[in-house]
Amino acid sequence: MSEGVEWALHSCLNLTWLPSGTAVPAAKLAAFYGLPAAYLNKQLQALARAGIVMSTPGPRGGFQLARSPERITLLDVVVAIEGPDEAFRCEQLLKRGPGADPEVDYRQACLVSRAMRRADLAWRRELAEQTLADLKDQVERQYPATPGNTVNRFTALRA
């Protein structure tokens, strides 16, 4: 899996703690973890295309969450970065084997493909059941200082 997923998840989580209406430039989100700003910007663009964050150009511009954290699942973020394709892509080997029917779509008929798809769905279900708000609450419960520290750090970077 692409490394950008981790960056996107942590950045979105950080955006959760900022007062709504304020945009954060990619450079500051990157500086928070010492990441290459231009490359993180690329990932944020993907999130913007997926409608997870919205971008505003110009001074005082940047990124902010496009909707409330309760309506953003971890699956949304992963799909935005990694793309919608499932990890196991059936190349329809059976179509190249003996006794193959050219009319059949073996992505549906092949039982190997089905078994792998079942596992993929279990993975996706688990990711879809966790929202950014859930994660945010868990962090705040376990590390109560995090929200304040995060905001302070970003305002410090603003200087």
Place this chain on the structure above:
Amino acid sequence: MSEGVEWALHSCLNLTWLPSGTAVPAAKLAAFYGLPAAYLNKQLQALARAGIVMSTPGPRGGFQLARSPERITLLDVVVAIEGPDEAFRCEQLLKRGPGADPEVDYRQACLVSRAMRRADLAWRRELAEQTLADLKDQVERQYPATPGNTVNRFTALRA
């Protein structure tokens, strides 16, 4: 995910239908689906290293399942080809952020990492619950001609 996983699964399933004790060379397993023989051989080597198949060199040699299909899960095959690492690898971003504790292992502490690991475990559980024997039975139930056709095809390739 690597394409070799699909090849390995289908090849292992084909091996299920051959009488035990008979070895099949990689060239014939590859010819079954029109795959590049040398590259499939590479994947079979990985399966051999994992103890899923056993190889015998020389004439009349080849590959055969190292244990009964009931004791080979889909996860075993996937891990043998893809390696044991989970898809989402936590780079411990928090260690590079403000307020990081150098002593903490953030692969355990980071809640993002935990959420992703939970999804990964769900995926692995689903794969571990399906054995090659299960798949074999499903195929035989749905396509009763497959076992005979497979054996015939391999003996035909032997000519």
Place this chain on the structure above:
DNA sequence: GTCTAATTACTCGGATACGCACTGTCCGAGTAGAAGTGG
């Protein structure tokens, strides 16, 4: 002091190189069977 207009600085966005892992290929070590030979 206030309105207007030009300027400036800042941001995203897409177009452009680089590196690594997956893909694909090749040849050599080793072995089992076949063939040949002598008893």
Place this chain on the structure above:
DNA sequence: CCACTTCTACTCGGACAGTGCGTATCCGAGTAATTAGAC
């Protein structure tokens, strides 16, 4: 006819190139705030 030796052909196994995608970077289009100036 049988046992032994030699030879051949076949198999895996690891070492060697090619290619696509993830990684990383840079510069230009566009915008909002700022500043200067005129009224």
